[in-house]
Amino acid sequence: MDQTFEKRKKVLYDFICDDFYIPMKIKEIAIVLQIPKEQRGELKEVLDALDAEGKIYVSKKGKYAKGQAKRLTGTFQANARGFGFVLQEGEDEDVFISEDNIGGAFQGDEVEFIITKSPDGKRKEGKIVRILSHGTTKIVGLYEKCKNFGFVRPDNQRVLKDIYIPEGKEKGAMTGHKVVVELMSYGGQDMKPEGKVIEIIGHINDPGTDIMSIVKGYDLPVEFPERVMNQAERVGKEVSEADMAGRMDLRDWQMVTIDGEDAKDLDDAVSLTLEDGSYKLGVHIADVTNYVQEKSALDREALKRGTSVYLADRVIPMLPHVLSNGICSLNAGEDRLALSCIMTINQKGEVIDHVIAETVIKVDERMSYTSVAEILKEQADDKLPQTESEKYSTLVPMFMKMAELSGILREKRRKRGSIDFDFPETKMVLDENGRPIDIKPYDRNAATKMIEDFMLMANETVAEEYYWRELPFLYRTHEQPDEEKIKKLSLFINNFGYHIHVGNSEVKPKEVQKLLGKVEGTPQEALISRLALRSMKQAKYTPENTGHFGLAAKYYTHFTSPIRRYPDLQIHRIIKENLRGRMNEDRIGHYESILPGVAAQASDRERKAEEAERETVKLKKVEYMQDRIGDVFEGVISGITKWGAYVELENTIEGLVHVTNMRDDHYDYREDQYELIGEHTRNVYKLGQKVMVRVLGADRLQRTIDFEFCGDDQEYDG
Structure with a gap:
C-alpha cells in the first residue's frame, strides 16, 4: 500500500472487477494482495472511497463486491473475426465486445449490456448480458447440399456461422443456388443456427444472381405494389393549363439540364444571366409533390424506400419509372412543373437576393457533363477544333458565365474551410450479362463540379431562409468530429511531420482542409485522407439545424433531388404550403410530429443504400480480376497493416499482399512508421510506394482480391 491514494483505488477496483473475484472481507483482500496488518486501516479507507463513488458495495456480511453496473441497450454488430461492437442510439462511439463476452448474440x-472497461482515450469495452430481440430474421447465402440435410454459407461476413437447413426445408434448392433463408433458431455455443429456404434467387453463375443476392441481403424493395403503379399511371398526365395556373412562367428563359450520358431521371435544370454586374442563377427542381400527394400509396412507398439505389447494373428507383423518367423528369422541349430557387449573386459569391417560387419551365437542351466540359475546354483554347461549341453555339455564352460563377462560389467555400474529400469514384462498363469489361476512375470534370457548386448554393439558400422562418423543416446536418477521434488523428499524423490545430477541444473545418492540402501529392495522401474522413461523423437528416461541418456551412438541406431522395420531397411540401399561405398552427403541429420519424427513416435507408452500392462495386471488381489471375499491374501501396500491404491500382481496384505471400523474407510491421521491413534483406514497403503486383486470387464470396509483389522486370499488363 505504498502507492498514492488514487493509484491504490485503481489497483483495488481492478482487482474487485476481475471476473474471477468472489466477494471478500477486508482481511481476505489483504491476504490475497499481501497487505500487512498495520496497513489494513488504509485499505478500508480506500475501499470506503470506492464505495462512496458507487463503484463497489459492501454486503450485510461486510464483504466487498463489484457495484451493480448500469445496464445499457444497443444493437450488436458482429465482426468476421469473432468479436463485435454494440452501437447505441445517439452515441457515436461504439462499445467493443470480445468473443468471450458476446453471450450468444x-x-x-x-x-442489453454492461460496460466492463472504460479506459481514458480508448474505446470502451462491454459484456452482453441479455438478448432483447433478434434484428436479423432472413439471411442470404450460398446453399450446399449434404446427404440428408443442407447448409447455407451467409453472404454477410458478420453472420459468423453457417445456417443448418433440415431435410425438407430446402424448397428444392441445389448446391450452388443463392437462396434467402428464414431463421427458425439462432443456435448457441455449440449449435448452428437453423433455418428454412423461402426463396431461390438463382444459380451463382447465372447473370444477375450476384447483384440480386445483395439486393435481397439488404432487404431493398424491387417491385412496386400494384396499387402504387396504378396510382403513378393515373397522376402521370401531361402538364395542363390548369396545372400551370398561378405559377411563375419561365418557359422563355434559356435553361438546360446537365447530367451523365446515361441519366434518365433529370430532376434539376439551371439557368444563368448577368444583370447589373451580378449573376442571376436559377436552380429549377422538378415539382414531384404535385404528383405524389402526402399519405397516398405513392408517398408511403417512397418513404419506405427513402432513396433510389444505384447499383452496378441497375437502379432501384424511389418512384416508379412512369413518374421518375416521365412527367417528373425535366425533359428538353416539354412543359414541366418546377420549384425554382432564383438567386442574385454578386462578384464575391454572396447571395444578395433570392426568390423561391412555384414555376413552369421548358428546358432548351439536355446536355451531358462530357459535352459541357468539352465546350469549356474548346473556349479556353481556340487552337482546338470547336466541334461542341459550334453544335451548341447559342448556349456557349451561358456556359462561360456558369464557369466564371462556379469558380467564384468554389473559392468562397474554400476560404471558409469547406472540405473536399476527392476520392476517385469507380466507373464500370458491363456487358449484356452484367460482366465487367472495364473499370476506371470516374472523371469529375469542370461541368460536374459546376453543377455541384450550383446545387450546393441552392441547398444553402433554401435552408437559411426556412431556418429564419422558424418553420418545421428537414436539414442535412454534419456534426463536429468526436474529440477523441481527432486526437487520435493528430497523434498519427505527427509521425509524418503534420499537425492539426485543435482549439477549445474542437477542430475547425479549415484545419482539416489545410491538412488535406498539405498531404496532397505525398505518399501518405491516400491513408491520411481516409483516416481524416473516418474521424468525421456521418452526415444525417435532422429536424434541427446544427450546421454542416464538412461544408463549413451554417445552414444546409437537401432540396435538389426529389425524384430520388425523400427528404427533398418532404421539404418541397413544406415550402409549397408556406408559399400558398397554408402553414397554420395545425400544419406546423403536423410537421413537427412527423419530421423526426421521416429524418430517422431517410437516414437509415440512405445508409443501407450506400452499403449495398459499395458491395456491388466490390463484387464487380472481384469478377473483373477473376479473369486476370496471373496478370501483372502497377499500383501504389495505399495501406500498411501487420497482416500485409494494401495496393491500389490506377483503375481504383484494391487488393491485399498478405505477409504470407511475401516469400522473399519475413517482414516486421513498424506501426509508428507504417512500414513493413524485411528481417534479413532490410527491404522496405511503405505508404505511397509504387509497386508491381501479380494477381493471385479473387474470391467472389469473400469479395477479396489477393496480390503478390513481383520485380520491376516483370511484364506490365496495364
Missing part, C-alpha cells in the same frame, strides 16, 4: 440483435 447474433448480428443485428437488440441487446
Whole structure:
C-alpha cells in the first residue's frame, strides 16, 4: 500500500472487477494482495472511497463486491473475426465486445449490456448480458447440399456461422443456388443456427444472381405494389393549363439540364444571366409533390424506400419509372412543373437576393457533363477544333458565365474551410450479362463540379431562409468530429511531420482542409485522407439545424433531388404550403410530429443504400480480376497493416499482399512508421510506394482480391 491514494483505488477496483473475484472481507483482500496488518486501516479507507463513488458495495456480511453496473441497450454488430461492437442510439462511439463476452448474440440483435472497461482515450469495452430481440430474421447465402440435410454459407461476413437447413426445408434448392433463408433458431455455443429456404434467387453463375443476392441481403424493395403503379399511371398526365395556373412562367428563359450520358431521371435544370454586374442563377427542381400527394400509396412507398439505389447494373428507383423518367423528369422541349430557387449573386459569391417560387419551365437542351466540359475546354483554347461549341453555339455564352460563377462560389467555400474529400469514384462498363469489361476512375470534370457548386448554393439558400422562418423543416446536418477521434488523428499524423490545430477541444473545418492540402501529392495522401474522413461523423437528416461541418456551412438541406431522395420531397411540401399561405398552427403541429420519424427513416435507408452500392462495386471488381489471375499491374501501396500491404491500382481496384505471400523474407510491421521491413534483406514497403503486383486470387464470396509483389522486370499488363 505504498502507492498514492488514487493509484491504490485503481489497483483495488481492478482487482474487485476481475471476473474471477468472489466477494471478500477486508482481511481476505489483504491476504490475497499481501497487505500487512498495520496497513489494513488504509485499505478500508480506500475501499470506503470506492464505495462512496458507487463503484463497489459492501454486503450485510461486510464483504466487498463489484457495484451493480448500469445496464445499457444497443444493437450488436458482429465482426468476421469473432468479436463485435454494440452501437447505441445517439452515441457515436461504439462499445467493443470480445468473443468471450458476446453471450450468444447474433448480428443485428437488440441487446442489453454492461460496460466492463472504460479506459481514458480508448474505446470502451462491454459484456452482453441479455438478448432483447433478434434484428436479423432472413439471411442470404450460398446453399450446399449434404446427404440428408443442407447448409447455407451467409453472404454477410458478420453472420459468423453457417445456417443448418433440415431435410425438407430446402424448397428444392441445389448446391450452388443463392437462396434467402428464414431463421427458425439462432443456435448457441455449440449449435448452428437453423433455418428454412423461402426463396431461390438463382444459380451463382447465372447473370444477375450476384447483384440480386445483395439486393435481397439488404432487404431493398424491387417491385412496386400494384396499387402504387396504378396510382403513378393515373397522376402521370401531361402538364395542363390548369396545372400551370398561378405559377411563375419561365418557359422563355434559356435553361438546360446537365447530367451523365446515361441519366434518365433529370430532376434539376439551371439557368444563368448577368444583370447589373451580378449573376442571376436559377436552380429549377422538378415539382414531384404535385404528383405524389402526402399519405397516398405513392408517398408511403417512397418513404419506405427513402432513396433510389444505384447499383452496378441497375437502379432501384424511389418512384416508379412512369413518374421518375416521365412527367417528373425535366425533359428538353416539354412543359414541366418546377420549384425554382432564383438567386442574385454578386462578384464575391454572396447571395444578395433570392426568390423561391412555384414555376413552369421548358428546358432548351439536355446536355451531358462530357459535352459541357468539352465546350469549356474548346473556349479556353481556340487552337482546338470547336466541334461542341459550334453544335451548341447559342448556349456557349451561358456556359462561360456558369464557369466564371462556379469558380467564384468554389473559392468562397474554400476560404471558409469547406472540405473536399476527392476520392476517385469507380466507373464500370458491363456487358449484356452484367460482366465487367472495364473499370476506371470516374472523371469529375469542370461541368460536374459546376453543377455541384450550383446545387450546393441552392441547398444553402433554401435552408437559411426556412431556418429564419422558424418553420418545421428537414436539414442535412454534419456534426463536429468526436474529440477523441481527432486526437487520435493528430497523434498519427505527427509521425509524418503534420499537425492539426485543435482549439477549445474542437477542430475547425479549415484545419482539416489545410491538412488535406498539405498531404496532397505525398505518399501518405491516400491513408491520411481516409483516416481524416473516418474521424468525421456521418452526415444525417435532422429536424434541427446544427450546421454542416464538412461544408463549413451554417445552414444546409437537401432540396435538389426529389425524384430520388425523400427528404427533398418532404421539404418541397413544406415550402409549397408556406408559399400558398397554408402553414397554420395545425400544419406546423403536423410537421413537427412527423419530421423526426421521416429524418430517422431517410437516414437509415440512405445508409443501407450506400452499403449495398459499395458491395456491388466490390463484387464487380472481384469478377473483373477473376479473369486476370496471373496478370501483372502497377499500383501504389495505399495501406500498411501487420497482416500485409494494401495496393491500389490506377483503375481504383484494391487488393491485399498478405505477409504470407511475401516469400522473399519475413517482414516486421513498424506501426509508428507504417512500414513493413524485411528481417534479413532490410527491404522496405511503405505508404505511397509504387509497386508491381501479380494477381493471385479473387474470391467472389469473400469479395477479396489477393496480390503478390513481383520485380520491376516483370511484364506490365496495364
